Amino acid sequence: MDDMMRALDWLKVKATLHHAALASKECKGRTLGEDREPLWVAGSRSTPEASPLPEELPAAKEELHLPVTIDSEPSISCFPDAQAINASIVRRELAAEGKRCVRQQLKALKDKQDALRLARDSQHKEEERQRDLLQQKALRERREMQLIQQADQLTAAQLEAQQREQLILRQQTDQKLHKLALEGVSRCQRRFNHKYEGIARILLSLDKETVQVCSTQNTQLKELGQKFEQLVSSVKKGNCEMQSQFLCSIIKAEEYCRSLDVLELDIIKQLAEFSEQIQQQLQMEAAKKLEEERQKQQAEEAERQRLEREELEAREKQQQQLAETEAAKVPAPTEPKAQEQVPQASTANCVHPDRLKFYNDILSLYQAKVDAVKPLQTDESLKAYRTGCQRAINLPLNAISAVSPQHLAQNFDKLYSFFAGQPIKVMNGSTITINDHPLARDYCMLLMAKKFVSQTETAISSNPQAAFPFASVIVTFWKLLPDFGKVFLAYMYKESPFLVPYVVPQQQGQTAEAYLRSIGYRLTEKNELEKPDMFLKRQSGIARLYAAVIITEGRKAAGSEPCFELEEGWLWLAHMVNVKPLPDISATLIMEILQTLGFELWRTYGKQFVKLLLYIQNIYVPQLAAYDEGGPKTRLEMLLAKFLRERQIPQAVGVLPPGFW
Known part of the structure; x- marks a missing residue:
């Protein structure tokens, strides 16, 4: 506003001075006011020289003509x-x-406005400050x-974390105690099982009368x-509500082991007393x-003397009939000899005599047990x-199976445990033991072998690796x-x-079907x-199990002494290549035995086994052809x-490592 007022004043002053300068030359009196005519008229000689007019009078500027300058002194009447x-x-x-007053008022108004604005700004600021x-x-x-809330949540989380940590710590403590209990009980279990099996072997080796002495x-x-x-x-299930029960389980296991030791001593003492009684008897x-x-010898001596007398009397009679007796005795010894040589000649290329004797002994034992258990096997009242x-x-x-030891x-x-006499539950909920019948042990032995x-x-036959866990048991x-x-x-x-090996010969007049059934x-x-x-296929499975039994170790607790050594495999191969070959079956069994036992035979017999392989390749296979x-x-x-x-x-593939279980 001040700048505008100053600019207006400046324009007015400038225009006034300019007009005053123009009018001063021709002025003869008062020239100002509304009642006064202009100093000049357009077209007069005394019109002053044109000068720039203000922008406010553009029309007059166009009509004015430049006046002629007159060099004369101005009269007094020309002055205002x-x-x-x-x-x-x-x-x-x-x-x-007025302008100053207006400016002062405007300034006062402006100051007031500024003051109001400042007050309003301060009020706004104060309100904003209050709002802030x-x-x-x-x-x-x-x-x-x-x-x-965060503190409460943190406190609750910390409390929950502490509870979880305490729970985890308790679980870890329980797991450690469970592990310690398992280790302690497993050590006791090994000792208990070893002692238990020893006592069971002792009891199994006794006859029925002696077992009755130790019935208690x-x-x-x-x-x-x-x-x-x-x-x-x-203990395996971890059914212990308190931690102290884990330790109590170890103490109980130790007590059972000590009780078993005492029981063993009691059995030995009882057997010793019974043995003394038997010795006395x-x-x-x-x-x-x-x-x-002694009495019999005396009777035999008397009988011998009597026989000597009778013999002396008989000699005299024998001398008279000597010719007839010699004629009758000549063919007698030759006939049985011929009869004895026939079967030997017929089985010479079928089985080795030593293996035949072993085979007959095994079958005799088997047949004796089969005959012995017939009363149990045929009694209908014992069917259950x-x-x-x-x-x-x-x-x-x-x-x-060999899933795990x-x-x-x-x-x-x-x-x-069933063979050791422990009770087994049956279908109707009752229990039976192997000692419930005197023939049950042999019956169950035959049943398990079969x-x-x-x-x-x-x-x-479908899974060759399955032979080894069965062989171990x-x-x-x-x-x-x-x-x-x-x-x-x-x-x-x-x-x-053929596992003897024994190639059963076909008897004279025997049909092909009967012969095949015999082999x-x-x-x-x-x-x-x-x-x-x-x-x-079935014969391959039998040969695989036979070979697995030869090279597989049993349970560590049963001892390390072998019962069917690798030598049996070597003897089988050596005898097999010396008996009469049969189509398909001979080659199949030799191949199965070599695949299962070959690694162990080569490692044990070395060059001798290689010689046997060369013999089979160069001599036996051409015979087999x-x-x-x-x-x-x-x-x-x-x-x-x-x-x-x-x-x-x-x-x-599938051989169990040593000490597997």
């Missing part, structure tokens, strides 16, 4: 009136004073509430075994027998008992129950006499002979060539 000038000055001063304070206060309150201890042994098994199962019987023998025995054997035996040991323990052999045509039972091993071999030889062929459900490929031109012979030739070319035989 002093009053007019003073009035003009007064007016100007009044205008200036309120907002800050609300923000502080919200933050305080958030902090309180046998009952205590069963109870201890059951209690220890319950303790082990509870034997001494009395021996003295009685000596007396009887027989079914319970079969169930006690079949269930754990079918579950045998614990799994294998668990199934073995179920079988062995079941093991039957695995060759189910599990082993068989070897362990063989060590603990020696008769079981012989019964098992009898079943193997009945199914495959192991079976009849199908349609009363027909099984096909050759099924027969070879006269009887066999099928696939098994060709595969045997390729296998022998591969082994001799690579100078090694790979180890059979």
Whole structure:
């Protein structure tokens, strides 16, 4: 506003001075005012020289003509009136004073406006400050509430974390205590099982009369075994509500071990007392027998003297009939000799005499046990008992596998605990033991051996690796129950006499079907002979189990002494290449035995085994070609060539490592 007022004043002053300068030359009196005419008229001579007019009079500027300059002195009348000038000055001063007043008012108004604006700004600032304070206060309150909530949440989280840590710590402590309890109980279990098996072997080796003497201890042994098994199962499951119970389980296991030691001493003491009684009875019987023998010798001496007298009398009669007697005696000794040589000549190329004797001994033992258990096997009143025995054997035996050492040991323990006399639950909820019948032990032994052999045509023929866990359990039972091993071999030889090796000769007049049945062929459900490929598959499974038993170790607790050594495999190969070959079966069995036993035979016998392989390749296979031109012979030739070319035989897949369980 001030700048605009100053600019207006400046324009007016400039225009006034300019007009005054123009009018001063021609002025003869008062020239100012509304009643005065202009100083000049357009077209007059006295018109002054044109000068730039202000922008406010553009029309007059166009009409004015430049006046002619007259060089003459101005008259007094040309000057303006002093009053007019003073009035003009007064007016100007009044205008200036009005302008100053206006400016002062405008300035005062502006100052007031500025003051109001400042007051309003300060008020706004104060309001904003108050709002900021309120907002800050609300923000502080919200933050305080958030902090309180966060503190509560943090406290709750810390409390929950502490509870979790305490729970985890307790669980870790329980796990450590459980692990310690497992380790302690497992150590006691190994000691308990070793002692238990030793006592069981002692009791199994006793006859029935002696076992009756230790019947009380046998009952205590069963109870201890059951209690220890319950303790082990509870510790494995971790069924301990308090941590102190883990330690109590170790103490209980130690107590059971000490109780078993005391029981063993009690059994030994009882057996010693019984042995002394038996010795006394034997001494009395021996003295009685000596007396009887002395009397018998006296009677024999008298009889001998009588016979001598009769002999002297008979000699005289014999001299008279000497010619007739010699004629009658000449052909008598020759006939039986001829009869004895016939079977020897007929079996010379079928089986070695030593192996035939071993085979006959095994079958005799087997037949004796089969005949002995016939009363139990044929008694209809004992059918439920027989079914319970079969169930006690079949269930754990079918579950045998090498999934883990614990799994294998668990199934073995179920079988062995049954043979040790521990009770087994049957279908109706009752329990049976192997001691419930005097023939049950032999019956179950025959049943278990047969079941093991039957695995060759189910599990082993389709899965070769399954032979080794079965073989490990068989070897362990063989060590603990020696008769079981012989019964098992009898079943193997009945199914495959080639494992002796014994090539059964075809009898004169025997039909082809009867002969095939004699060497192991079976009849199908349609009363027909099984096909050759099924027969070879079953024989391969039997040979694989036979070879696995030779090279597989049993349970560590049963001892390290072998019961069926690698020498049996060497003898089988050596005898097999010296008996009469048969089509397909001979090549199949040799190939199976080499694939399973070859690695161990090569490592043990070295160059001698290589010589045997060369003999089979160069001598036996050409002999076999006269009887066999099928696939098994060709595969045997390729296998022998591969082994001799690579100078090694790979180890059979699935062999259990030493100390597996």
